[in-house]
């Protein structure tokens with residue numbers, strides 16, 4: 001029996017066909033050149049994929065979380081750098097703006113984001129601050145008619161392409177978030193080269209030097225940049241990464257199954273060897289469990305259950321681990337062929353490692369999960 | 383169950399049955415909950431009392447204690 005209703009299956013076919021035609025043939029090249037094409041960004045926009053979950057009244061497609069899970073899964077299966085664009089632009093910024101933007105931001109900016117006329121990124125991490133996100137050092141000062149920002153943001157996905165970057169900054173103990181335009185005075189963006197995985201996702205180092213922005217660029221309430229905006233953004237982003245990681249795990253398994261049926265050693269297909277069978281079995285269980293956790297998280301998100309974030313965390317933790325395990329085994333099953341930089345499994349292997357670091361490392365997910373379970377296991381298990 | 387009891391019951395479930403706090407206690411200051419819990423609270427209040435929490439409502443004072451949340455809900459539903 002199919003896990004999903006017909007409408008979702010049709011959507012998967014549509015996205016898969018798009019990926020096979022527009023992404024898969026270019027993924028290795030983009031990875032080597034450390035950039036996806038502008039053309040694919042426009043094509044994603046035209047399909048409505050950059051604003052899939054943004055409500056129709058703000059120019060998006062108004063689709064539910066299960067559609068979004070399928071989109072991210074299929075993009076992750078094809079190319080994690082492209083999926084990263086959807087994560088930062090769609091989940092971290094657009095979905096968060098749909099939830100917490102001012103009326104003005106929602107009516108003027110959000111429709112342009114949803115249509116892909118503007119591209120957005122999220123600047124939280126810094127050279128000295130990652131997991132301990134509350135300790136950001138980038139500062140803001142409030143003046144009569146402007147804010148002034150100073151500091152650096154590092155590892156910012158698609159900073160090299162984004163028109164708007166959400167910047168998380170501190171004033172004393174207060175954390176606030178701001179919408180900074182790449183064209184604002186005092187903004188410098190440098191590309192980061194040589195990442196292990198998601199190499200084409202346009203990572204940048206952003207330097208803000210006496211960057212003055214108008215007052216209406218405050219995003220969320222003053223002093224609520226962590227509790228309100230960053231927590232919401234990370235929860236949204238985590239869901240996209242979870243489902244993207246599921247896509248990596250699935251692709252790794254599919255490649256492994258075809259190769260196990262085709263490659264012969266000692267006179268038989270390698271899939272006949274028990275040790276290879278064990279790998280395929282472990283990968284299959286991990287992929288199915290990741291799918292169930294991701295789709296369950298989608299359902300909980302749409303139900304607007306207060307415990308949503310813990311289900312998203314569960315899905316992200318497991319799916320990213322499943323991606324690492326499945327991609328590692330896929331390289332092993334392919335032997336030397338899987339080590340060549342023209343073969344997709346070596347890219348899947350490198351991209352998978354990133355999934356355990358972004359949107360909260362695996363260790364941070366473990367902390368969140370265990371802290372929750374120690375107090376209230378029922379909400380997780382039931 | 384009145385609104386206050388409903389709010390208290392939700393928080394009690396989250397912090398564990400053994401932790402005691404009053405309706406006036408600042409649950410953030412007491413360290414009973416982390417910042418992620420603020421978002422859980424928002425969704426809980428929206429679902430349970432049919433209100434829509436807007437950007438402008440995201441003043442932490444509205445969520446500090448059972449009493450404050452009760453006042454906030456009363457204001458939103460007035």
Ligand SMILES: Cc1cc2nc3c(=O)[nH]c(=O)nc-3n(C[C@H](O)[C@H](O)[C@H](O)COP(=O)(O)OP(=O)(O)OC[C@H]3O[C@@H](n4cnc5c(N)ncnc54)[C@H](O)[C@@H]3O)c2cc1C
Pocket residue numbers: 088121122123124125126128129130131132154155156157158195197198203354357358359360361362363364
């Ligand atoms: C490809 C890529 C894209 C990224 N894109 C973005 C982006 O768009 N925007 C953005 O803001 N950031 C982005 N980041 C940064 C990312 O969010 C951080 O790398 C991540 O949060 C971890 O921070 P860190 O690298 O500073 O590691 P650290 O926080 O220094 O952690 C180092 C190690 O210590 C562990 N650790 C830390 N604290 C604890 C603890 N309390 N208990 C146990 N273990 C702990 C970590 O799990 C990790 O293994 C990106 C990173 C990568 C690799």
